Amino acid sequence: xxxxxxxxxxxxxxxxxxxxxQAMRQCQIDVVAAYPITPSTPIVEGYAKFLxxxxxxxxxxxxxSEHAAMSGCIGAAAAGGRVATATSSQGFALxxxxxxQASGMRLPIVLNVVNRALAAPLNVNGDHSDMYLGRDSxxxxxxxxxxxxxxxxxxxxxxxxxxxxxxxPAMVHQDGFMTSHTAQGVKTLTDDQGYNFVGDYKPMxxxxxxxxxxxxxxxxxxxxxxxxxxxxxxxxxxxxxxxxEQAFADFEKLSGRKYNIVEKYDVDDxxxxxxCMGTSVETAREVAAEMREKGIKAGVLGxxxxxxxxxxxxxxxxxxxxxxxxLDRSNPNGAAGxxxxxxxxxxxxTDTKALLSGYIYGLGGRDLxxxxxxxxxxxxxxxxxxxxxxxxxxxFIGVRGPKLSFL
Amino acid sequence: MxxxxxxxxxxxxxxxxxxxxxxxxxxxxQEDRAYSQSNSFVASVAxxxxxxxxxxxxxxxxxxxxxxxxxxxxxxxxxxxxIGIDMDHCKGCGICVEVCPTNPKSLLxxxxxxxxxxxxxNWPAKDEEK
Numbered sequence: 253x254x255x256x257x258x259x260x261x262x263x264x265x266x267x268x269x270x271x272x273x274q275a276m277r278q279c280q281i282d283v284v285a286a287y288p289i290t291p292s293t294p295i296v297e298g299y300a301k302f303l304x305x306x307x308x309x310x311x312x313x314x315x316x317s318e319h320a321a322m323s324g325c326i327g328a329a330a331a332g333g334r335v336a337t338a339t340s341s342q343g344f345a346l347x348x349x350x351x352x353q354a355s356g357m358r359l360p361i362v363l364n365v366v367n368r369a370l371a372a373p374l375n376v377n378g379d380h381s382d383m384y385l386g387r388d389s390x391x392x393x394x395x396x397x398x399x400x401x402x403x404x405x406x407x408x409x410x411x412x413x414x415x416x417x418x419x420x421p422a423m424v425h426q427d428g429f430m431t432s433h434t435a436q437g438v439k440t441l442t443d444d445q446g447y448n449f450v451g452d453y454k455p456m457x458x459x460x461x462x463x464x465x466x467x468x469x470x471x472x473x474x475x476x477x478x479x480x481x482x483x484x485x486x487x488x489x490x491x492x493x494x495x496x497e498q499a500f501a502d503f504e505k506l507s508g509r510k511y512n513i514v515e516k517y518d519v520d521d522x523x524x525x526x527x528c529m530g531t532s533v534e535t536a537r538e539v540a541a542e543m544r545e546k547g548i549k550a551g552v553l554g555x556x557x558x559x560x561x562x563x564x565x566x567x568x569x570x571x572x573x574x575x576x577x578x579l580d581r582s583n584p585n586g587a588a589g590x591x592x593x594x595x596x597x598x599x600x601x602t603d604t605k606a607l608l609s610g611y612i613y614g615l616g617g618r619d620l621x622x623x624x625x626x627x628x629x630x631x632x633x634x635x636x637x638x639x640x641x642x643x644x645x646x647x648f649i650g651v652r653g654p655k656l657s658f659l
Numbered sequence: 660m661x662x663x664x665x666x667x668x669x670x671x672x673x674x675x676x677x678x679x680x681x682x683x684x685x686x687x688x689q690e691d692r693a694y695s696q697s698n699s700f701v702a703s704v705a706x707x708x709x710x711x712x713x714x715x716x717x718x719x720x721x722x723x724x725x726x727x728x729x730x731x732x733x734x735x736x737x738x739x740x741x742i743g744i745d746m747d748h749c750k751g752c753g754i755c756v757e758v759c760p761t762n763p764k765s766l767l768x769x770x771x772x773x774x775x776x777x778x779x780x781n782w783p784a785k786d787e788e789k
Contacts, residue, residue, distance in 0.1 A: 359671070385669070457671060463680045464675065464681070467675075482665045483670060487670070542779070
């Protein structure tokens with residue numbers, strides 16, 4: 253190994269971007285093809301500096317667009333290297349075509365997505381529009397709530413994605429600015445611990461294996477396309493969760509930090525539960541604790557894995573809850589909201605009589621305040637007391653003007 | 660392959676060119692290569708043709724022009740001797756006929772259903788004008 257190792261303190265003060273860049277450095281990626289976009293730029297910028305300073309042995313490819321960035325990653329992954337990049341928002345949207353190529357070609361690429369709103373109107377702040385845009389692309393999607401998660405989930409993403417039984421690309425999501433630019437204490441792994449957790453990259457069907465020539469990215473029509481997609485869906489549905497659980501368990505042994513496919517905070521005995529993602533989970537937890545002091549049995553369910561969607565885990569976790577609120581931080585544009593729909597699907601056909609209501613919040617970086625959540629939990633308790641949903645099924649939180657609701 | 664189930668093929672939009680490990684592929688003749696079932700070499704595209712080239716070895720000077728110009732590697736040549744045409748992969752483009760320098764030409768295009776023996780018997784004579 254010709255590169256230098258970095259001595260890290262046990263706890264470093266890092267924002268989510270730098271935490272992701274450090275995790276990428278410790279994983280020793282062969283190729284990063286990247287194009288800058290706010291708020292994810294510091295990830296690849298940080299990585300490029302590590303490379304320039306000889307902390308990494310690899311290639312940094314500067315490209316002309318995010319479409320080219322992911323295309324470069326696909327080529328490098330097909331060639332047989334450990335590959336990663338980062339993007340946000342419009343860049344992510346430009347990548348979408350190639351996201352489907354990466355997953356269909358079963359290439360284990362790790363993409364750090366720093367969640368940001370989608371234009372128009374142009375907006376650099378965090379919401380989950382880009383994350384939602386990727387949810388049918390066949391990638392595994394992990395969600396970080398804070399810089400520590402962004403650091404840890406990168407190792408887990410490489411570990412799961414590169415497994416030969418999985419071979420599906422993975423996104424690690426963090427909230428733009430709220431996580432990406434907010435410095436917090438991050439407990440570190442040593443370079444050796446981090447690298448050994450992900451291990452040496454094991455190529456599969458790599459194009460640089462000249463003794464076994466392969467053609468990547470072939471065409472199939474109605475004769476074979478469906479089988480390939482069925483296989484991909486099957487592997488997402490049946491193979492990924494066991495590998496994620498194993499990786500979470502291994503990571504807990506290494507670091508003492510425990511992750512779960514769905515993160516339950518006071519859910520088991522709760523009457524009212526808020527389901528949300530990203531930084532909102534931490535705010536909701538704080539408010540739920542305050543609600544408990546007021547006698548409302550409140551809980552919070554955070555999704556750690558968005559795709560594959562934890563259908564069964566959510567159904568089990570929410571089975572005895574009386575009223576549930578789903579918090580979607582993306583404009584549903586004519587529908588009820590992703591979390592509302594998926595969770596309704598998880599609970600339908602089960603014995604639960606839980607009341608389900610949906611909320612749209614935080615678009616373009618609009619704050620979700622503790623006051624909002626206090627009102628929300630109070631509304632849920634009112635639903636429980638009334639035995640029915642007393643509000644419209646879809647309400648907007650924190651938007652100007654007269655109260656906005658639908659359904 | 661028609662009976663292969665959705666869970667029986669290798670993952671990824673990926674196909675292997677050869678069965679097993681290959682060694683000196685450039686030094687191995689096509690007929691000796693272990694092409695995989697998914698290699699396009701094993702698929703016949705003969706039905707793409709409307710016209711076919713017929714080779715008359717009596718006039719061939721083994722100049723290799725047809726071998727050089729064929730866009731589908733369908734001219735079979737061994738030790739710089741023209742042997743014939745790979746009729747599973749020839750698409751009937753006629754380039755080999757176009758570049759053939761002999762008089763009369765050693766390759767001529769005929770309708771796909773033409774009888775090769777009959778056409779060879781009736782091969783045009785040398786064009787004295789040339």
